[in-house]
Amino acid sequence: MRPAPNPAHAAAPYARFQTGRPVTTEVVVQRGAVRDPVRALAQGPEARRSPLFVLTDRTVGALYAHPFVERLRASGRTVHLLIMPDGEQAKSLTHYTRLVDAILQRGIDEASELVALGGGVVCNVTGMLAATLYRGVGLVHVPTTLMAQADAAISHKQALNGDHGKNLVGAYYAPRRVVVDVEVLGTLHQRRIRDGYAEIIKHGLAQDPSLTEALLDHVGDVHDLEVIEAMVRRTIDLKCAMMAQDPTERRAGMVLQYGHAIGHAVEWQSGFELLHGEAVAVGMRVAARIARAMGLADAAVEPLHQRVLDHYGLPTHVPHCLDADAVLAGLRHDKRARLVDGSRLALVAHPGALAMVDGEAAIPVPDAVIAEAVTRLRAPGARGTQWASRV
Numbered sequence: 001m002r003p004a005p006n007p008a009h010a011a012a013p014y015a016r017f018q019t020g021r022p023v024t025t026e027v028v029v030q031r032g033a034v035r036d037p038v039r040a041l042a043q044g045p046e047a048r049r050s051p052l053f054v055l056t057d058r059t060v061g062a063l064y065a066h067p068f069v070e071r072l073r074a075s076g077r078t079v080h081l082l083i084m085p086d087g088e089q090a091k092s093l094t095h096y097t098r099l100v101d102a103i104l105q106r107g108i109d110e111a112s113e114l115v116a117l118g119g120g121v122v123c124n125v126t127g128m129l130a131a132t133l134y135r136g137v138g139l140v141h142v143p144t145t146l147m148a149q150a151d152a153a154i155s156h157k158q159a160l161n162g163d164h165g166k167n168l169v170g171a172y173y174a175p176r177r178v179v180v181d182v183e184v185l186g187t188l189h190q191r192r193i194r195d196g197y198a199e200i201i202k203h204g205l206a207q208d209p210s211l212t213e214a215l216l217d218h219v220g221d222v223h224d225l226e227v228i229e230a231m232v233r234r235t236i237d238l239k240c241a242m243m244a245q246d247p248t249e250r251r252a253g254m255v256l257q258y259g260h261a262i263g264h265a266v267e268w269q270s271g272f273e274l275l276h277g278e279a280v281a282v283g284m285r286v287a288a289r290i291a292r293a294m295g296l297a298d299a300a301v302e303p304l305h306q307r308v309l310d311h312y313g314l315p316t317h318v319p320h321c322l323d324a325d326a327v328l329a330g331l332r333h334d335k336r337a338r339l340v341d342g343s344r345l346a347l348v349a350h351p352g353a354l355a356m357v358d359g360e361a362a363i364p365v366p367d368a369v370i371a372e373a374v375t376r377l378r379a380p381g382a383r384g385t386q387w388a389s390r391v
């Protein structure tokens with residue numbers, strides 16, 4: 001290992017400067033906001049005079065974008081609608097460049113705002129565009145999946161995928177406002193609702209045991225909007241508290257990374273056979289096994305993971321198409337990994353609390369331990385993506 005530089009030998013700075021100021025993001029939870037977005041967007045007078053860009057994907061475009069845009073136009077704004085393809089393929093540098101050109105061609109100014117109307121993909125791509133066009137223009141997220149309402153939109157992390165893995169090109173860039181309207185989840189496929197629950201479960205397992213209890217108590221319709229809204233509000237509270245404490249997710253904020261290192265590797269290496277939340281569910285289950293194997297977790301942790309993930313019909317096995325080597329290869333590009341020390345994972349010590357080693361929540365885990373956990377939890381054979389659930 002390279003020795004740490006001795007601060008006594010570092011060159012003295014000639015000058016210093018600090019840039020940027022903290023941005024406050026307002027999160028609004030309001031039913032009907034997508035049908036009537038004018039008040040929910042709460043644009044200031046300057047932004048109201050500048051062109052507004054609504055970005056969406058094909059499915060959400062067909063379901064919600066046209067009345068959304070028409071209401072805004074009727075209020076006197078100049079509104080451009082841009083539509084990207086559905087799904088992860090839109091999170092590419094190619095689509096990003098196309099959208100940059102399309103926006104510049106239509107005409108934008110510094111007071112313009114970009115509105116993401118869609119799931120996590122639309123929010124991430126629009127976030128990257130807002131962060132980079134004119135070195136930063138206004139951003140509003142209007143998330144339309146449970147994944148985005150509970151997680152992706154409640155975030156200042158914007159990202160595109162590189163050729164080597166998920167979210168490798170990105171920026172911290174906060175939206176001015178996030179408008180959550182659970183009504184639109186009525187048109188979301190059940191598998192996608194379950195998928196969004198994975199991120200809510202993450203907060204329960206790693207941060208708040210009473211949320212896990214509430215999740216286990218819920219039996220009934222997975223589409224129940226009353227229940228979903230209550231869960232979304234609770235998750236937003238928990239996530240906002242974490243972001244305020246540790247915005248770049250190095251210490252306590254590692255809660256937000258729970259299950260994601262292995263989850264991203266599984267999602268990417270399986271060619272997106274699993275949805276994001278499904279892959280995170282697998283990542284959490286593998287992390288629970290690792291924590292137990294390393295002697296960092298109490299005996300309740302693994303069965304609790306299994307129980308709550310089963311309850312929501314989420315996968316708990318690594319797809320058969322991936323072996324330990326494939327998962328380890330996917331982990332090479334994890335952002336918390338160190339080229340010298342290898343993978344560093346968030347692990348749960350007991351329900352609602354991360355394990356800490358030497359004051360750190362990003363814990364170095366030897367490849368052999370990861371390989372053992374992946375092999376033990378690898379699905380015995382191809383079994384598709386249907387799982388039984390109690391909700």
Ligand SMILES: NC(=O)c1ccc[n+]([C@@H]2O[C@H](COP(=O)([O-])OP(=O)(O)OC[C@H]3O[C@@H](n4cnc5c(N)ncnc54)[C@H](O)[C@@H]3O)[C@@H](O)[C@H]2O)c1
Nearest residue numbers: 059060086087119120121144145147152155157184187188
């Ligand atoms: N920035 C972050 O902190 C963060 C957090 C979590 C996830 N993410 C990212 O979010 C992405 C996943 O987001 P996602 O799960 O929302 O997927 P997605 O954006 O691909 O949306 C999933 C599908 O659902 C459709 N859809 C969206 N809203 C709908 C509605 N109301 N009714 C019917 N269909 C609808 C979309 O058209 C799409 O086909 C991943 O790329 C992930 O990396 C980012």
